[in-house]
Amino acid sequence: MDLYLMQKIISHPYESDSEVLVRRVDENNIRHTLQDMDKKGKRHFIAHLSKDMTFKLLQEALKVGMIDPDHHFVLANLDLYTIDLENFRYNYVNLTGFSLIDYDASYLEEVRRDVKKYEDKNNINIMKEGTIETQTALVYDAFQVLAKALSNADIGTIMNLSSLSCDKNDAWEYGGSLYNYLNSANVRDHY
Template sequence: MFVNLYPSNRDLNLAFHSLTRNLQWIKFLVIYDTDSGLTRLQSLLNAPGINQTDILVRQLTDPKDRSVLTDAISRDIFNIILDLNDDNTKHDIDTYDLEDYKYNYVNITAYRLFNRDSLIVSDAMKYYFEFKRIENNEQNRRTFTTQVALWIDALSAFAMAYDKFLSGPKSSIPIDYIPNPSCHSDYPAKGWPKGNELYSKFQI
């Protein structure tokens, strides 16, 4: 049993579909790097009003291979959707001089999974920097990546669920505290007796 806090494929597809619809894209190139990326994009590719013949779908096998872009240009396709792992992207685009793109009709749109201006995120960043014992400045804020944010979100969700679990009505089954429990441990064969109750607190 597990709790997946990552945005669902449905939500990501809605975001992609909203982008293509609002920007009125008739044809575009989709570049993905993993099979899960293609799975995420299936709903977008099969959405009503999307002409399959106007979509070029390619898998990224070599970040230095530009043949995909050359192929897209030859088909008069200039709109691109990138669904890539962090390992295949650069995180320093804010250090680039994008002034020339401003006057060449280039629109770079990116989705962020968390709002840095949110008070909840600001508090999380504050505690994160205190824990890391580093200064909370613009340079160090780049270390607060999406992966870090998702980890903190998961830990916060677990802490809230566990707090609800402890403050709930006491059952006849005593709480059995197990040091460093593991999903792969042999304790006990049927699992922790209070596991389902704790799991239910995530859904409230």
């Protein structure tokens, strides 16, 4: 978990009888950490872990009997929906997750097709089991916004791609215009 997020959680104005415990887990101590928290009577957990470690956390919680209605896990991994949660579904555990992807959206199938074409053309694997991870979706959306902004600005064909240095204060002549179009681009019309 990055320090900024941890600071926000710890400094939140909790009730006076609330307690926040922070633990760093890895594959070697995850079960022990869960058992320790359970012995201390802790029932509410926030986990900010990689997708693989989130799955491992749930597996270990199931093994130690913490996947039940008395425990609540807030899982901050934005790719939670790509994890197979079938083994945890019927134990009435309280799992809360978040997603930036509206996987019921009609345009998602078009995105999958575009990513699949790119995978086939470049002989790489981006989608795992047909699911689009958040990072891939964000990159895809960023390119859509850029393409829409360039199209709206009508500067794509006349751009002078001169070299600019990050160390100097020189500005690209179309930078301000492109910035405005980026901020006003609406790609939903495209889908």
